[in-house]
Amino acid sequence: MKTKLHKLFSLAALSLLIPSQTVLAEAVPLDRIAAVVNDGIVMQSELDQRVAIVKEQLQSKNTRLPADNILRSQVLNRLVLESIQKQLAAQQGIRISDSQLNAAISNIAQSNNMTLEQFRDALLAEGRDYNAAREQIRNEMLLQSVQQNLVNRRIRVSAQEIENFMSSEDGQSQISAEYLLGHILVAVPSQASPEMIQKAELEASALYKKLKEGADFTEIAIANSDAPNALKGGDLGWRKVAELPEVIGKSVRNLAKGEFSKPIRSPSGFHIFLAKDQRGGNVQLVEQRLVSHILIKPSEIRTPAQARRQINEIYNRIKKGESFSDLAQEFSDDPASGSEGGSLGWTQDGQMVPEFEQVMNALPIGTLSQPFESRFGWHILTVLDKRTENMAEQMQESRARSAIRKRKFNEELSTWLREIHSQAYIEVKE
Numbered sequence: 001m002k003t004k005l006h007k008l009f010s011l012a013a014l015s016l017l018i019p020s021q022t023v024l025a026e027a028v029p030l031d032r033i034a035a036v037v038n039d040g041i042v043m044q045s046e047l048d049q050r051v052a053i054v055k056e057q058l059q060s061k062n063t064r065l066p067a068d069n070i071l072r073s074q075v076l077n078r079l080v081l082e083s084i085q086k087q088l089a090a091q092q093g094i095r096i097s098d099s100q101l102n103a104a105i106s107n108i109a110q111s112n113n114m115t116l117e118q119f120r121d122a123l124l125a126e127g128r129d130y131n132a133a134r135e136q137i138r139n140e141m142l143l144q145s146v147q148q149n150l151v152n153r154r155i156r157v158s159a160q161e162i163e164n165f166m167s168s169e170d171g172q173s174q175i176s177a178e179y180l181l182g183h184i185l186v187a188v189p190s191q192a193s194p195e196m197i198q199k200a201e202l203e204a205s206a207l208y209k210k211l212k213e214g215a216d217f218t219e220i221a222i223a224n225s226d227a228p229n230a231l232k233g234g235d236l237g238w239r240k241v242a243e244l245p246e247v248i249g250k251s252v253r254n255l256a257k258g259e260f261s262k263p264i265r266s267p268s269g270f271h272i273f274l275a276k277d278q279r280g281g282n283v284q285l286v287e288q289r290l291v292s293h294i295l296i297k298p299s300e301i302r303t304p305a306q307a308r309r310q311i312n313e314i315y316n317r318i319k320k321g322e323s324f325s326d327l328a329q330e331f332s333d334d335p336a337s338g339s340e341g342g343s344l345g346w347t348q349d350g351q352m353v354p355e356f357e358q359v360m361n362a363l364p365i366g367t368l369s370q371p372f373e374s375r376f377g378w379h380i381l382t383v384l385d386k387r388t389e390n391m392a393e394q395m396q397e398s399r400a401r402s403a404i405r406k407r408k409f410n411e412e413l414s415t416w417l418r419e420i421h422s423q424a425y426i427e428v429k430e
Contacts, residue, residue: 037080046079082143092146101138151409151413152409165400166396179252180278182234184207184234188268217274252275260273288386288387288388288389289361293379296332297376311379312371329342353374
């Protein structure tokens with residue numbers, strides 16, 4: 001269990017686990033300042049605790065420890081950089097809310113096949129403080145957030161770079177179409193006679209006919225396929241055409257979503273493929289909705305209860321016939337859409353928070369949603385129209401831009417960290 005939990009905390013470049021209660025008990029009783037960093041400080045107890053954590057991690061990996069003074073210097077430098085970044089986050093108004101933190105912890109638990117309660121119990125079983133672990137994760141998320149915000153502002157991706165990437169071998173590989181495939185194989189022995197080959201071909205044709213008549217692909221695969229994945233219902237997962245044998249790739253490339261291939265001959269036998277889904281490539285059909293909304297947020301002068309009352313009042317006024325657009329311009333706390341009468345334009349999955357998309361996708365065209373809450377506040381929305389668009393080109397460009405940014409990010413991050421360190425006032429007290 002301990003080894004597994006060590007893998008949970010990977011949110012930052014340097015993942016540091018919360019120490020056990022034993023380590024905490026060994027902290028120096030009399031605390032003092034280890035370093036002054038601009039308007040902040042690094043305490044000696046904080047440095048001692050972090051050094052102990054790093055030692056524990058290195059020892060668990062059988063890594064030889066550096067000299068103590070070198071290790072302490074490295075750790076102190078890390079804490080100084082963290083302090084600078086936290087101060088920048090405060091200046092920029094960047095923070096990690098409890099809802100964001102709870103979502104991240106739930107994702108960590110799920111990725112390790114645990115419930116939130118099991119995750120908490122596992123930490124406690126190792127003698128770790130759950131609340132301290134939560135704050136550590138919040139801290140790492142905050143550092144990631146400030147880096148993403150401030151470093152990405154420095155990165156520029158030109159149209160020429162996107163074009164060059166998309167025409168490169170690496171780019172073509174990343175943007176080529178992928179298919180979620182099902183597979184049935186009627187095997188043919190390597191030394192098969194013509195009669196054995198004919199028998200296998202007839203069997204494959206009979207299975208194909210059953211599928212065309214509505215038979216369940218998974219059931220047919222489990223009962224009849226000779227492929228190793230037969231007991232998984234023939235599931236092959238996501239595959240790119242380039243990853244398939246040429247003769248098979250040619251057939252799969254022409255399949256529409258939900259379509260079966262005719263039996264395909266290969267040295268191993270006769271194959272039937274089902275294209276369960278497709279993504280990427282030259283066709284990327286996306287369902288979009290033309291959406292307008294009104295947002296009412298709690299604030300320093302409006303309590304959550306008052307925000308809810310106001311959104312209900314606006315909802316009732318619209319139901320009585322007042323203009324959605326006029327009320328959005330007058331009351332919405334989303335300035336960008338409010339000035340446009342609440343219009344968010346054409347919207348698709350992945351652009352909005354889950355609470356918003358859930359209501360948006362379930363709402364019939366031309367109707368008004370009841371007030372609902374998201375992490376941003378209270379909303380009313382209406383869906384004015386719906387369409388299906390081929391977004392392949394836009395998505396390919398977006399993936400190319402994202403790949404180039406990722407390549408540039410680490411280099412720019414190192415430069416940025418050196419800059420903010422050199423510009424800060426740092427006084428080491430040790």
